[in-house]
Amino acid sequence: MKALVLYRSFYGNTKQVADAIAERLKELGYEAEARDVRQRLADLRDVEIVFNGAPTRMARVNRKSLGVLRKLKAMGFTQTPIAIFDTCAVIPTDPEKFEEARKWIVPGAAGILHKAAADLGLNVCGERLRCEVNGMKGPLVEGALEKARVFTDAFIAGNRKT
Numbered sequence: 001m002k003a004l005v006l007y008r009s010f011y012g013n014t015k016q017v018a019d020a021i022a023e024r025l026k027e028l029g030y031e032a033e034a035r036d037v038r039q040r041l042a043d044l045r046d047v048e049i050v051f052n053g054a055p056t057r058m059a060r061v062n063r064k065s066l067g068v069l070r071k072l073k074a075m076g077f078t079q080t081p082i083a084i085f086d087t088c089a090v091i092p093t094d095p096e097k098f099e100e101a102r103k104w105i106v107p108g109a110a111g112i113l114h115k116a117a118a119d120l121g122l123n124v125c126g127e128r129l130r131c132e133v134n135g136m137k138g139p140l141v142e143g144a145l146e147k148a149r150v151f152t153d154a155f156i157a158g159n160r161k162t
């Protein structure tokens with residue numbers, strides 16, 4: 001069983017999440033690799049599961065992370081379950097502060113990637129993983145990597161081929 005974890009990362013936080021997902025996938029019995037979207041796409045034969053994650057910057061997502069979705073579509077990966085994740089600034093819990101910050105947080109890179117994948121007709125998972133970072137450059141908030149492992153478990157539980 002093969003899984004691919006694609007990511008884009010500027011300061012290393014999204015890479016840390018991608019690595020944690022890949023490690024968890026290995027523990028679950030997958031041959032898994034975390035791969036920067038700027039690299040050439042590896043041999044995708046037998047890949048059963050794909051994760052694609054990116055940082056939210058200026059409320060947007062980078063072009064490479066969107067482009068890789070188009071490549072997956074072009075390569076016929078329309079049935080393969082895809083999970084989307086992002087990193088973002090700390091999401092305010094105070095409703096007033098959240099409203100002030102909303103446009104920078106929602107939909108975020110995860111929401112944009114999710115919509116793009118759905119619009120392409122890819123088999124994208126409804127749930128998205130969002131990991132917050134402290135400040136603009138990180139580090140990840142406490143518990144973020146555990147959240148990534150729990151998300152991975154749930155995604156696999158819902159999509160594992162028996």
Ligand SMILES: Cc1cc2nc3c(=O)[nH]c(=O)nc-3n(C[C@H](O)[C@H](O)[C@H](O)COP(=O)(O)O)c2cc1C
Nearest residue numbers: 009010011012013014055057058059087088089136
């Ligand atoms: C130029 C810049 C713009 C950013 N804009 C946003 C934003 O609009 N919304 C948000 O939640 N976080 C924003 N952030 C925080 C990023 O989400 C954070 O840097 C990123 O998650 C770190 O991931 P990375 O280490 O993988 O690059 C911004 C950070 C930078 C440096």
